[in-house]
Amino acid sequence: MKLTLIELIENATAVLAFLNGAICLLNPGLAIRIQQKFYEKINWKIEPINLIKELRNTRIMGLISLILSIILIIHSLR
Numbered sequence: 001m002k003l004t005l006i007e008l009i010e011n012a013t014a015v016l017a018f019l020n021g022a023i024c025l026l027n028p029g030l031a032i033r034i035q036q037k038f039y040e041k042i043n044w045k046i047e048p049i050n051l052i053k054e055l056r057n058t059r060i061m062g063l064i065s066l067i068l069s070i071i072l073i074i075h076s077l078r
Contacts (some may be wrong), residue, residue: 010076017069024062028055031062 003011024031030053039046049052 008033010033010072014069014072014076017065021062021065021067021069024058026062028058028062031058062076 023034032048036046
């Protein structure tokens with residue numbers, strides 16, 4: 001089975017989305033710290049106003065990312 005460039009990009013996107021979703025869902029604090037480090041490099045300082053809400057929202061975004069990446073993976077296997 002030979003994959004086209006588009007299929008390779010789809011598969012890579014699905015894997016990266018799955019990893020991103022797993023990090024956000026399982027360790028939202030790490031995801032927030034990674035984002036803060038990135039923004040520090042471009043001379044921005046970000047911090048959540050309400051950490052509890054931010055952790056909850058990051059978990060929700062992680063779950064959405066996991067669901068969408070699983071759909072992408074299932075679609076690419078068809």
